[in-house]
Amino acid sequence: MTCVTNTGSPLKYAQRPIWRVQGEVGVKTSDQVAEEVPIAMLCNDRSYAVMMATPGDLDDFALGFSLTEGLIHHPDQLLDVQTNSYVEGISLSMQVASEAPVNSLSTDDQRLLPGRSGCGICGTRQLEDLVRQPLPVADVRSFSAHALRHALATLNQHQPINDATGSMHAAAWADANGDTQITREDVGRHNALDKLIGALRRKATNPVDGFALISSRASYEMIAKAASAGVSMIAAISAPTALAIDLARGAGICLVGFSQPQRYNIYTYPERLI
Known part of the structure; x- marks a missing residue:
């Protein structure tokens, strides 16, 4: 899997001016705040979702999202990821193998999740898509x-x-x-x-x-x-x-x-x- 980043890695947090008040005293200073940007997820040039996310570890995000959303079955099916930054946000353009499950989805089957960062069901179009019964894990072990x-x-x-x-x-x-x-x-x-x-x-x-x-x-x-x-x-x-x-x-x-x-x-x- 190859990742091409066109504009460099964005900062994961930003500085913003604030007034910090304690009791009766206010002081003008700055605070570090988390970055949250729209990230468009595209599979083979088809828009699948727009997620509100922190712009870091995007290679991992593309692969993990593709696996857990069932767009691909195996990491090898994610052939390439290109990251592009725009004024409006970031796009993750993912090229996946022809046999990947996402290629069998029709437009009506796509979840097209708009801006999801906290809700797990926003954008789900059909009731049967709501609760995905996971298969049992193949191997388990005990821990102390x-x-x-x-x-x-x-x-x-x-x-x-x-x-x-x-x-x-x-x-x-x-x-x-x-x-x-x-x-x-x-x-x-x-x-x-x-x-x-x-x-x-x-x-x-x-x-x-x-x-x-x-x-x-x-x-x-x-x-x-x-x-x-x-x-x-x-x-x-x-x-x-x-x-x-x-x-x-x-x-x-x-x-x-x-x-x-x-x-x-x-x-x-x-x-x-x-």
């Missing part, structure tokens, strides 16, 4: 509670953009020892997970050798994306939804919620967290 606690305790150390801006979601992958190996950040929780999945596949990392952490709630679509990538355990900082729990059980995913180093809830497959 110590590894999970270690990964949770050190997660903040791997979120530099959120540390600067305070407004970013993170998706991370930790190995069996709980050491975080890959982290991706984005203003959108779905985007952060897509970027993480893309990074895992680009690095040829076996997802079953570790587990995922997300800084958000665990919605049904986050579980569907994790299942499509072969992740067998996912820990969310916030709560899961009932549908996410049901999908995780059906997909064979150990789902942990309200995750803190010394306190968490295990919603599915508690025997796999030793």
Whole structure:
């Protein structure tokens, strides 16, 4: 897979002037704020979606989005990605192999998601497209509670953009020892997970050798994306939804919620967290 960037890598956060008020005193200064731009996703010159996302790790985003949205079955089907910046935003022009599933979609079947960064269903045209029942993960393994606690305790150390801006979601992958190996950040929780999945596949990392952490709630679509990538355990900082729990059980995913180093809830497959 080749990526051609025409205009360089945009900054992931920006500076904006503010008045900082404390008590009765106001001071004019500046603040670091997260970047959020429209990113148009094109497959073989056909518009598929426009996502509001942080303009970083776009190679990973293109691959992860293509895999979790079912546009391609395998990374090799993504032949080329060209990144172009415009006044209005960024386009990711993806060339995919002729046998890729996206080429069998009609215009009516395309989701054409307008500006999605938080909602998992905006732009879905048909009811049967709403809930995608993921296939069970092919391989599962158990992890120690110590590894999970270690990964949770050190997660903040791997979120530099959120540390600067305070407004970013993170998706991370930790190995069996709980050491975080890959982290991706984005203003959108779905985007952060897509970027993480893309990074895992680009690095040829076996997802079953570790587990995922997300800084958000665990919605049904986050579980569907994790299942499509072969992740067998996912820990969310916030709560899961009932549908996410049901999908995780059906997909064979150990789902942990309200995750803190010394306190968490295990919603599915508690025997796999030793």
